Each structure stands twice: as structure tokens, then as C-alpha cells.
Amino acid sequence: MPFEYNFLNRDEELYTLQDAFLNEVIKKKKCVSFLIRGRYGIGKSRLIHEFLNSIETDQRIAVNIPKLRRSIHAIEYECQKDSSEPYQPFMEIKEQMEAQQKGFRILKNSFMLMISLLPIHDVVDDLQKIVNEIKTGKQEDVIRAKETKTFAKYLKMLKKRSQRVPVLLCIQNVQWIDDFSLKLLQTLIENEDSFWGMIILEENESKSLNSTTATVFSRLYNEQKIKNLSLKLLQKGFEIKILEERLRPRLFTQVEFEHIYTLSEGCPGILAELVDDWIRLQGNS
Ligand SMILES: Nc1ncnc2c1ncn2[C@@H]1O[C@H](COP(=O)(O)OP(=O)(O)OP(=O)(O)O)[C@@H](O)[C@H]1O
Numbered sequence: 001m002p003f004e005y006n007f008l009n010r011d012e013e014l015y016t017l018q019d020a021f022l023n024e025v026i027k028k029k030k031c032v033s034f035l036i037r038g039r040y041g042i043g044k045s046r047l048i049h050e051f052l053n054s055i056e057t058d059q060r061i062a063v064n065i066p067k068l069r070r071s072i073h074a075i076e077y078e079c080q081k082d083s084s085e086p087y088q089p090f091m092e093i094k095e096q097m098e099a100q101q102k103g104f105r106i107l108k109n110s111f112m113l114m115i116s117l118l119p120i121h122d123v124v125d126d127l128q129k130i131v132n133e134i135k136t137g138k139q140e141d142v143i144r145a146k147e148t149k150t151f152a153k154y155l156k157m158l159k160k161r162s163q164r165v166p167v168l169l170c171i172q173n174v175q176w177i178d179d180f181s182l183k184l185l186q187t188l189i190e191n192e193d194s195f196w197g198m199i200i201l202e203e204n205e206s207k208s209l210n211s212t213t214a215t216v217f218s219r220l221y222n223e224q225k226i227k228n229l230s231l232k233l234l235q236k237g238f239e240i241k242i243l244e245e246r247l248r249p250r251l252f253t254q255v256e257f258e259h260i261y262t263l264s265e266g267c268p269g270i271l272a273e274l275v276d277d278w279i280r281l282q283g284n285s
């Protein structure tokens with residue numbers, strides 16, 4: 001397990017997510033989407049992690065939705081660099097939701113819940129059928145027609161799933177999403193009547209977006225369908241807190257700390273790696 005440092009400097013960004021969740025998702029029953037961007041190691045995943053943890057502990061949220069649980073209502077998926085398998089993310093997201101629901105079902109042993117799950121079992125099969133047709137080179141218009149129907153079904157499934165409690169869909173490394181999943185994602189984001197909840201996308205800006213993905217996100221942003229949250233470098237001084245938390249106080253001089261800040265490039269992820277290396281080297285010497 002990597003060492004987890006105290007969460008620094010991101011109050012404003014965390015508040016932005018919490019505020020949108022409280023005032024737009026919970027109170028207005030909407031689906032709100034965020035694109036969290038920033039360079040490698042700047043703290044995108046950590047921000048999402050802190051936000052997801054806070055949905056259970058934040059009293060303003062808990063009084064409204066006491067049943068909301070990260071382990072049941074948040075789905076996290078990480079796109080892989082070389083995976084171009086169409087719809088893979090959404091197939092796995094659906095499977096994850098089913099697994100979460102099963103656990104919940106055993107827990108509650110509720111007949112009503114079982115009934116509410118019945119009509120949604122085959123949307124993954126439908127996606128798989130489209131994948132087969134893509135691979136056998138079926139005409140585009142045939143594929144399009146099937147996509148429209150299946151996307152509507154996916155949306156319906158999410159709507160049903162979020163009938164009583166909102167769902168939070170988090171997709172990491174979205175810069176690597178395949179073009180077919182991107183279309184489904186776009187449908188979910190731009191649909192006025194989408195499910196109840198939040199879509200949080202994490203984009204590593206150091207890895208360049210392919211042009212289709214970039215165009216889609218900038219259009220969604222211009223149409224105010226998605227909010228952008230660009231993470232800035234951490235302020236000078238964060239390196240002292242991180243180093244003193246992991247090592248010991250006053251181990252370095254002011255000049256050394258300044259040098260360390262420069263090496264970290266203002267990214268906690270880069271600094272965390274430097275500290276890990278340093279501790280490893282100390283252990284070996
Ligand atoms: N605000 C913060 N305060 C303290 N530590 C942080 C903060 N943000 C991130 N970290 C730590 O820095 C490391 C890298 O953070 P994280 O994985 O969130 O970066 P990332 O931007 O998601 O990276 P990637 O581009 O690889 O996905 C983790 O160990 C994390 O706990």
C-alpha cells in the first residue's frame with residue numbers, strides 16, 4: 001500500500017465537487033459531469049478519492065441521502081492505454097454495478113430490489129452483439145441504429161439504478177477511452193434526462209488526447225454539459241509538509257527544500273516517488 005499523505009491545498013476543488021453534488025445533484029435531482037484535468041501526479045485521483053469518501057461523512061449530504069455509500073453507489077473504472085476493445089469500460093461498469101447490487105441484495109434480502117433489477121440484465125449482451133458486428137465489418141448505418149437503441153437501454157438501466165439513491169460514475173485515464181465508448185459517454189453526458197448522479201472523468205493532460213476525444217470534450221464544455229476542473233501545481237511549502245510527515249522535522253535546509261520543490265515540479269505524485277526512492281536507497285545503504 002502506498003503511503004497516504006495528509007490531503008493538502010485542494011479545499012477549493014473539493015468544495016466545488018461537494019457543492020455541485022449537494023446543490024445540483026441532490027437538490028435538483030440532476031446528473032452533473034466533471035472533467036478533472038491535470039498533469040501526471042498532480043493529484044486528480046486523490047481529489048476524487050477524497051470527494052467519494054466525503055459523501056458518507058459530509059452531514060449535509062448524509063441528512064439528505066442517508067443510504068448513500070461509496071462502496072455501493074460509486075463505480076470506478078480506469079481506462080487502459082492499449083485497450084481498444086469497443087465498450088469495454090461500459091461493460092465492466094455494468095458488471096461492477098451488478099456485483100455491488102448483489103452484495104447489497106444479500107445484505108437486504110429484499111424482494112422489491114430483485115424485481116427492480118430484472119429488466120436490465122441484457123444490456124451488456126446487446127453491447128457485445130454490436131462489438132461482433134463491428135468486428136465482422138457490418139455497415140455503419142446498421143451499427144448506428146443498434147447503438148442508438150442500446151445506448152438508450154444503457155441510460156434506462158442507469159436511471160433505474162439511480163431511482164432512489166444517486167450513482168457516481170468515475171472514469172480514470174479517459175484520454176485512452178475507445179471511440180465507441182466515447183459515443184456512449186457523450187450520450188450520457190449530453191442527455192438532459194440522464195440518470196440521477198454524477199459523472200467524474202479524470203484526464204491526464206501529459207498524455208495527449210486523440211483529436212476525437214478532444215473535440216467531444218471541448219464541445220460538451222462549450223455547450224455547458226460538462227464542467228472542467230483543471231488542477232494547478234501545489235503551492236510552495238507543500239514539500240515541507242510532505243517530507244516532514246514521512247521523514248522527520250527539519251531534515252533539510254530552506255535551500256534544500258527549495259531545490260526539492262523544483263524537483264517535484266509542484267506535483268505531489270512526483271514528490272511521493274522521490275521520497276519512496278530516497279527511503280529505499282537509505283534502506284539499501
Ligand atoms: N492534495 C494532496 N495532498 C497530499 N498528497 C497528495 C495530494 N494529491 C495527491 N497526493 C498524493 O500524490 C500521489 C499522486 O496522486 P494521484 O494519484 O492523485 O495523482 P494523479 O494526478 O491521479 O496521477 P496520474 O496522472 O498518474 O493519474 C498519491 O500518493 C497521492 O496520495
Ligand SMILES: [Mg+2]
Pocket residue numbers: 044045046172202
Ligand atoms: Mg490518477
